[in-house]
Amino acid sequence: MTLSVRLTTDNDLPALISRYNQFVHGSKAKSWFKYIDEEKVLELLCNSSFIINETYLVVMSEIQPWYFKEHKVLEEQLIVKLYNNGGKFTDVLEFLKIEAKARGCVAVFAGSMLAIQFQSLGRLYKSQGYKEEGGQYILELI
Numbered sequence: 001m002t003l004s005v006r007l008t009t010d011n012d013l014p015a016l017i018s019r020y021n022q023f024v025h026g027s028k029a030k031s032w033f034k035y036i037d038e039e040k041v042l043e044l045l046c047n048s049s050f051i052i053n054e055t056y057l058v059v060m061s062e063i064q065p066w067y068f069k070e071h072k073v074l075e076e077q078l079i080v081k082l083y084n085n086g087g088k089f090t091d092v093l094e095f096l097k098i099e100a101k102a103r104g105c106v107a108v109f110a111g112s113m114l115a116i117q118f119q120s121l122g123r124l125y126k127s128q129g130y131k132e133e134g135g136q137y138i139l140e141l142i
Contacts, residue, residue, distance in 0.1 A: 004053050016045050055087025074100035076110040093128050
């Protein structure tokens with residue numbers, strides 16, 4: 001399948017708000033979601049994210065980790081199925097790989113912190129050549 005990639009537009013706003021509300025305020029919400037700045041998140045989603053194959057929303061950034069000498073990585077920050085238009089999650093992983101190479105990055109960093117079924121997502125990443133290199137642990141202090 002050929003990848004279709006576009007930036008989000010104002011036309012995506014109703015779907016973004018609906019999906020945001022399902023995700024952040026739904027029954028499977030994670031404990032730390034209460035700290036999310038809704039306005040900031042929606043602004044980012046509307047202004048600097050991509051739609052892959054008219055199905056998945058992708059937020060990413062090109063960074064140079066503080067512990068790297070000079071190399072950059074493409075960091076996946078959010079992947080959400082926004083529309084039911086037949087796109088596959090592997091389309092997103094292909095997009096990330098292509099985008100990382102085009103930007104001169106040495107790796108793609110992806111996570112499962114926001115996933116409801118993070119073990120399943122981890123297995124999918126591994127099936128596509130990603131290596132598991134650690135986890136995220138949170139201790140709430142408030």
